[in-house]
Amino acid sequence: MEEVDHLAQERSRAEFDVEAMKVVWAGSKHALDVADRMARVVASDPVFRKDNRTMLGRKELFKNTLRKAAHAWKRINELRLTEEEASMLRFFVDEPSYVDLHWGMFVPAIKGQGTDEQQQKWIPLVYKLQIIGCYAQTELGHGSNVQGLETTATFDPKTDEFVIHSPTLTSSKWWPGGLGKVSTHAVVYARLITEGKDYGIHGFIVQLRSLDDHSPLPGITIGDIGTKFGNGAYNTMDNGVLRFDHVRIPRDQMLMRVSQVTREGKFVQSDVPRQLLYGTMVYVRQTIVSDASKALSRAVCIAVRYSAIRRQFGSQDGGPETQVLDYKTQQSRLFPLLASAYAFRFVGEWLKWLYTDVTQRLQANDFSTLPEAHACTAGLKSVTTSATADAIEECRKLCGGHGYLCSSGLPELFAVYVPACTYEGDNVVLLLQVARFLMKTVSQLASGKQPVGTTAYFSKIQHLTQCKCDVTRADDWLNPSTIVEAFEARAVRLAVNCAQNISKASNPEDGFYELSADLLEAATAHCQLIIVSKFIEKVQQDIQGHGVREQLQILCNIYALFLLHKHLGDFLSTGCVTPKQGALANEQLRKLYSQLRPNAIALVDAFNYTDHYLGSVLGRYDGNVYPTLYEEAWKDPLNESVVPDGYHEYIRPLLKQKLKLSRL
Amino acid sequence: MEEVDHLAQERSRAEFDVEAMKVVWAGSKHALDVADRMARVVASDPVFRKDNRTMLGRKELFKNTLRKAAHAWKRINELRLTEEEASMLRFFVDEPSYVDLHWGMFVPAIKGQGTDEQQQKWIPLVYKLQIIGCYAQTELGHGSNVQGLETTATFDPKTDEFVIHSPTLTSSKWWPGGLGKVSTHAVVYARLITEGKDYGIHGFIVQLRSLDDHSPLPGITIGDIGTKFGNGAYNTMDNGVLRFDHVRIPRDQMLMRVSQVTREGKFVQSDVPRQLLYGTMVYVRQTIVSDASKALSRAVCIAVRYSAIRRQFGSQDGGPETQVLDYKTQQSRLFPLLASAYAFRFVGEWLKWLYTDVTQRLQANDFSTLPEAHACTAGLKSVTTSATADAIEECRKLCGGHGYLCSSGLPELFAVYVPACTYEGDNVVLLLQVARFLMKTVSQLASGKQPVGTTAYFSKIQHLTQCKCDVTRADDWLNPSTIVEAFEARAVRLAVNCAQNISKASNPEDGFYELSADLLEAATAHCQLIIVSKFIEKVQQDIQGHGVREQLQILCNIYALFLLHKHLGDFLSTGCVTPKQGALANEQLRKLYSQLRPNAIALVDAFNYTDHYLGSVLGRYDGNVYPTLYEEAWKDPLNESVVPDGYHEYIRPLLKQKLKLSRL
Ligand SMILES: Cc1cc2nc3c(=O)[nH]c(=O)nc-3n(C[C@H](O)[C@H](O)[C@H](O)COP(=O)(O)OP(=O)(O)OC[C@H]3O[C@@H](n4cnc5c(N)ncnc54)[C@H](O)[C@@H]3O)c2cc1C
Ligand SMILES: Cc1cc2nc3c(=O)[nH]c(=O)nc-3n(C[C@H](O)[C@H](O)[C@H](O)COP(=O)(O)OP(=O)(O)OC[C@H]3O[C@@H](n4cnc5c(N)ncnc54)[C@H](O)[C@@H]3O)c2cc1C
Missing domain, CATH: 2.40.110.10 (Butyryl-CoA Dehydrogenase, subunit A, domain 2)
Known part of the structure; x- marks a missing residue:
């Protein structure tokens, strides 16, 4: 096949240092290096091939997974990989298997709930895969x-x-x-x-x-x-x-x-205090948030690249048609998802820090932050996985008809991802836990208890229930403190509204139950505030590389203003934002999309995904979509013969029968 | 298996005549009768079995479809079915195949675009399946x-x-x-x-x-x-x-x-005027809207029944736990979808009338309503299919973990349904066509051109851009004219806003392009207004049967107020509704959910779906979920042997190797 980079021109338009952005995305130079090496080890190994996966029957498919898992273990030992490297390698093998539960749930359960003797007995067996x-x-x-x-x-x-x-x-x-x-x-x-x-x-x-x-x-x-x-x-x-x-x-x-x-x-x-067990939960959910950013970025990478290749309408004087990425509707659907991928990446990074912090406190017998950390991880798990599941399907739709083919990679990505909304806590059940914590926080304010961590903004409740957003021009919305205040005001007001309505009920339990749909919205608002705040904090950190901070700034603003537009009803009904200001936010959003456009391809390149990992004809790095789609089609088992199995029994007799139809 | 109706108690709570509702849903006594007979013909025939479908490899699956298609054709001829019956029978076979395109696209193309001689030559061949x-x-x-x-x-x-x-x-x-x-x-x-x-x-x-x-x-x-x-x-x-x-x-x-x-x-x-060709498009899209209500009602039927069987939490003194259908969050997610199923059913029925009307006009050389009918069907195709696709997945999530199993029927229903958002016109491309039509309607108002059909409300533009909703108590929202006016005001204002912003651009084309994301929202508002209005009109018709109208009234109000809550930002930002009124709508919505609750099972029974058609263990009519789930599991090919194929090659060697891990 030809060796042309069909996206070269797009890449040359980038206004920032893609290599530096790769480091930011990966978390560090070291993390990028590990990921890059492990991705290549997997991609270059024929055993890890996955393009045939959607065509296999259950038994074949399963046997092949056993083979991959055994081979991965072999390579991990041969290459004497560290734990970090081994887990990266497994990640890039990209196939759910028993190994995930062994390392991800069985080991943490024994470590978290077993006594020292139990660990001494079982952990060596577990680490050597003898069980x-x-x-x-x-x-x-x-x-x-x-x-x-x-x-x-x-x-x-x-x-x-x-x-x-x-x-x-x-x-x-x-x-x-x-x-x-x-x-x-x-x-x-x-x-x-x-x-x-x-x-x-x-x-x-x-x-x-x-x-x-x-x-x-x-x-x-x-x-x-x-x-x-x-x-x-x-x-x-x-x-x-x-x-x-x-x-x-x-x-x-x-x-x-x-x-x-x-x-x-x-x-x-x-x-040993029971609360210690919660540490594991914080850990597991933090990995789920981090996986959300990976799944989402992967879908977005496919949809962005294909949208730059796909042209439809708008040809002038016989010239090429418009890249669908240039349509404002495509941008308004796709760019917020790109921004969300970055947002979830950074909140995931922060959660990792939170886990370390909680662990250290627990060891020092300080349980004060635990309920807040617990609510926060439960909520972030819920909000990021729900958004990611929806976003993958939206990316599929953004690819038009071709997104419906398995060779696009998107159907499988969706199907494999969606249970994340259900396992490790049904997302609605989790949000109700967050809501319960928020109601408690509100009720304890009266007794003077200081809210901590991500709920600290509740201490500004007086101000936040009164304040009015002071935006008068579209670009006032670029001010981080304006954004944060609007999101804080929305979250506080929704929570306070719920608390007030609950207090009207005959008892708080009935009130909570009756208002639980509203409580979900209040909990969501709280979680979105956390994600927005952490993104803003990230952008304010020391960030290396030409133009990198500027791009992150744009993404951060898109994420926040997109949410504001999507949940405008919340912001308007709690009165912190006026309709006019809402319209200005929308206007600013359009400008931000235009600023993002030339950098879109480079921003997905920064995820540094191999074609093997992406597993998508539409998302290929080189953009050589059409010839590959065409080639892939012929691999389907149905194409083994030109005349299909069943022709003689079920097609020919129809064509050959001599019917007399009364209804003609 | 035991013959107990686990949902009997639920059924006894219904406050309306389910048989009468079946007639309303089907459209007429005759339609119900045909559907009922054909559903049974299919369900009782072992060739049409479909429970093994998700386990077959592509070739087997395809061959089996050929078999079913041939068998269906055989039965159609043996039973001397009418065209209506034949198409119902094919519908209940419930398996996409070449037959759909043959009857649904090939025939209409020849009939619509072929000359009389061409039709005489080809149609007999086509009808006899000789080609x-x-x-x-x-x-x-x-x-x-x-x-x-x-x-x-x-x-x-x-x-x-x-x-x-x-x-x-x-x-x-x-x-x-x-x-x-x-x-x-x-x-x-x-x-x-x-x-x-x-x-x-x-x-x-x-x-x-x-x-x-x-x-x-x-x-x-x-x-x-x-x-x-x-x-x-x-x-x-x-x-x-x-x-x-x-x-x-x-x-x-x-x-x-x-x-x-x-x-x-x-x-x-x-x-022959070119416009005649549009008649076919109106026809095809009308069938898509009608199919949307079928797919949606099917998903909702599964989720509602299972939610009445599934119990989780809330056991008091060792009694049974709470049915998840009693949780307000479950209701607020599920009941609007149930209401949408009915809403789409009735707008589909109306579209069928529209198609007849347009056809008659075309034959009389009256093209005046064609652009409006065309925009209307395009928009309704887009809005109903998008909502249905999302709703099926939401129903799946509403079933918790078990919804992820193929035996729940929901994954396959989703996967087979989603391309409806793409084929017969990508939903976004279609909405942009509606938007273009709306902008034209607005601009022509100045020149005195009277808007027709579903855009007739634009003639009240003066009033609608000024009026204020007069709701002061929650149940004021039950007034149909209040609802319609709020939806009309929202739609007009969004359209006028867009038109004004477009007029600020250097030229209308650029303006349209720049504002296209906003235009999608305006077009959606217009389409939702149509659906709400047609539902209200339906409820005002002569409706037979004890309590039937009352239930439809509740569903209609739920549909409208749910949309109002979901798009509250639109209503508030255009100023037709105040935040206080928005809160009252939400309060009313909660009451409506409580009114619906005892009738939920009966309202899905009214779809009259056989267990064969539903194809879902979770949605079984008798609610006997758990034993059936358990039995179904054992049919998986992986369960043919206790020790899996691959054990000797890929599992045993791992367990038996003697590793010395340096990292322990
Ligand atoms: C299951 C299935 C069955 C099908 N059956 C048939 C069949 O029997 N016969 C047949 O001929 N075809 C069939 N099709 C093809 C189908 O009609 C097309 O896929 C459909 O028309 C969408 O076109 P596309 O794939 O080119 O999407 P694209 O136009 O490439 O869409 C890609 C993206 O670009 C956006 N976009 C495109 N144009 C614009 C614009 N002007 N403004 C803004 N955004 C834009 C879209 O919104 C979308 O997000 C089938 C497709 C599927 C999935
Ligand atoms: C792919 C996958 C992998 C899994 N892996 C494992 C595993 O390795 N080990 C393991 O032990 N389990 C596993 N699970 C099970 C998983 O943990 C459960 O499915 C999950 O906890 C959800 O519980 P449920 O299925 O009982 O949902 P349900 O609780 O039955 O949910 C059904 C509906 O009821 C609602 N609901 C329930 N309770 C309430 C409430 N109090 N208030 C309001 N609404 C409520 C939910 O929101 C949902 O809409 C897995 C599940 C899946 C899908």
Whole structure:
């Protein structure tokens, strides 16, 4: 195929140093270097090929994933990769598999909830992959409501064992990734019952399969729960079903860091505070926010590049048609998503810092920031994943008909991404938790309790419920403090409105329930404020490279003003912004789109994604879209023969029959 | 399996006559009867089974579709079905196939664009399926911009033939359904060139494959364009690629109703007005709107039923937990979608009337309403399909984790539905056409031209740009004229704002381009007004059955107030509604949700969908969700063996290797 860069002209228009932006995006020179090396290791290895993924049947697909996972492990050991490098390599393999749950959930569960001895026993096995583990919490009947799980772990003092049992159909474990076909072990969450009393949900390490022949141990039934959304996509994962028929495990396989059962069957709390467990949750959700920026940037990269290649209408005097990227509607749909990708990247970076901060405080027995950190990560998980899921589909639509082909990469990206809105906490359930925290914050203001961290702005409540935005010209909206104040005022006023309406109800619980749809909006406003603020703070940091800060500034303003326009009803109804000011924001937004336009391609190049990772004909670096689309088509199994299988049975007889139709 | 109706109690709470509502939904007693009979014919026939669809590989899947299509044709003839019945039967087969394009595009193209003689020649062949046809317009390089198509049809007076040719790679036909593997013929759109002059795009009937052995005729290359979004879904369709190498067809295979080429090669216009062609477009788009209500109602039916079965949290004293349908957040997400399904149903019904009206006028040479009807159908196609696509995915999320399983039916419904936002006109391109029409309407007001049909409200422009909503209590929002006026005022003001801003630009074209994002919003407001108005008109008609009108009234109000809340920024910024009134609308909305709640299950039962058609474990009529989910899981190919294929090669070696990891 020809070696022409069809986007070269676009690239030459960039007004900033793309290499410097790559460093900003990656987080550091070192991170960029690691990512770049690992991406190449994966891209150059034929075992990691993924372009055929959407055409494989379930069994083939799954076997191929096993092959990739084993090969990745081999390469990780051969190349003696560090943990950071290994996790990057796995990231670029870009295929959900049991490995994710092993490293991402099984290990943290043991580290977070296991005692020191338990860790000493299990962690070496886990790190050497001598056992493979998954995280078995959700059941057929209960996901969001973890306290409602039905699996039981009953202590039998006679044998010093727990008896793990699935008493009902709905108590079947259902969904755990890696469970269905691969895991040898699981952390199983079950109701602890001892001395006839139910002590609620605790974690237990349970061996599921024989280490000799992989068959399920006696009393254990395991299977895969079936096909999921999309071709390829999450079907590489063996989400599983699991039933226990009185399965016995030794007492020391209960994860005993915070609570224990003694030899006699006494339930005791250790002196390690329960809150410590929340640290893990903050950690996991922070990685989800970071993954949101990756998925979103990938979709945006595809849509931006293709929009520069795709031309439609507007040819003058036989010249080329207009690049669809030049249409203002395309820009107004696409550029806010590009800005969101950067916004989520930086809030993710900040969350990483928050996690470190919380961890250090916990070690010093300081729990003061924990509820706020917990609400904040729950909310950011919810807002970023919902926005990303919608954005991937919007990027697909932005590619017109061709976006509907699997070779565009977008259908699979969507299908594999959307469950992030559901797992690790349903997004609506999480936002309600944020709302609850906000209501508490408001109610505690009266008693003089100072709000901390991301809710600190509530201490300015007097000012924020009164203030009026002072924008008089479109470019007044470029002032960061104007933006922050408008977002703070909106968030405070929505929260206060809810609090006031709740207080009218006969009791706060009923009021909360009745107003919960409004509370979602208040919680969203709070989370969006956090993202906007962190983006602004990022831009104010020391940033290297010609033109880089200027571009980030534009993206930051687009993100904020796009949100303002989208949620204009909030801003207007709480009275902090006038209709005229809303119109000026919109006017400024149009100018910002024009400023962004020449830099659009370079801004997605800065993600530094290989064509392998992107996995999209439309998003190719060189823009050579049409010949590649054409070539890809012929690989479909249906094209193995010109006359399709079934012609003789089902087409020819129709064409050859001699019908007399009365209705003609 | 047990024969218990788990939703019986819900059903007993309904406050209206469900059978009467079924008639309203179907359109008439007759329509209900036909639909009911055809649905049963399909559901009871094992050939039409579809529960295995998402597990089949592409070739198997496709062959199975051929089988179903042939079987459907057989049944249609055996049962001597009328056209109405036959099309209903095909609808319930519920699987995209070449048949859709044959009846839905090939036939209308010949009927609409062919001369009487052409129709006499081709229609009998087509109706007897002695040839199978598709609609080959879109090319690799051009979809939206039909005038930019590159395929040529050059007249050769020496042989009295057209030479059909694909001069470039991008001129390859790309996307036509039924083309890849099945169609023997196509209506091909190509640039007509005669006497050295390019006369733009015209349609030609071209035979593609031999009627003896189905192989492509000389000079013709055909294939399938590859896998599309989702498992099963649209992959049952052979969307195809087609290239011509100087393929000759007789002159009389140009569709010559409005333009002709004479024996000598002269291009002449017939005296049939070109506008006649638009009639077909109105027709096709009207069916798309009607399909939107079907897809949406199907998703909503699944989500509503499952939300009544699913319980999570809120158990008191060991009693059952709360049905998630009782959570206000669930209601505020789901009930507006239920209301939208009804709204789209009724606007679709009205569009059918509009089509008849336009057709009659055309026959009487009255073209006056055509531009308005054209804009109206384009806009409604865009607004209803976009909303439906989003709604299906929202319904999936409303089902939590289980919605992600193919057995929920929702992933496939989404994947098969979303291209409706792109085909038959990209939704954004269509809205821009509506916007153009609105701007014209506004500018013509000055010259005294009376706006007609759905734009008639523009004649009240003076009043509508000034008026203030007079709501002072929440239930004032139940007044239909209050609602209509608010929506009219919003639509007029947004349009007038755009017109004013455009007039500030150096020329109207630049202004239109610059403001096109705002114009989309104005066009959307106009279309939403139409839907709201038609719903209100429907409710005011003579409606039979106990409590039926009351339910429709509630749904209508929910639809309108939900839109008002969602687009509050529009209403507030144009000043027709105050923040206080906006809050009252929201309060009223909450009350309406509570009124709807006891009727929710009955309102989805009124769609009268069989379990076969729904194709969803979560949406089962009897609500017996959990045992069925559990059973379905075991059918996955991965469960054919307990130890997965690949264990010996890729899992066992990992578990058995003796690693010494330096990093431990
Ligand atoms: C791809 C995927 C991978 C997964 N991997 C794992 C895994 O490895 N291990 C594991 O243990 N689990 C896993 N899960 C399960 C996942 O954690 C749950 O699906 C998730 O927690 C949501 O719970 P649910 O399915 O019960 O949703 P539900 O709670 O049933 O949600 C249904 C609806 O009810 C609403 N709702 C529920 N409660 C409330 C409330 N109190 N107020 C208002 N609305 C409410 C929700 O918003 C939603 O709209 C996975 C799921 C998926 C999809
Ligand atoms: C499932 C499926 C089935 C199909 N079946 C058939 C068939 O049977 N026969 C057939 O001939 N075709 C068929 N098509 C093709 C379909 O008609 C086209 O895909 C559709 O018309 C959209 O055109 P496009 O793909 O060129 O989109 P593009 O025009 O390339 O759209 C890309 C982007 O550019 C934007 N854009 C384009 N023009 C403008 C503008 N002027 N102003 C602002 N923005 C603009 C769009 O909004 C979109 O965001 C099918 C397509 C699909 C997906």
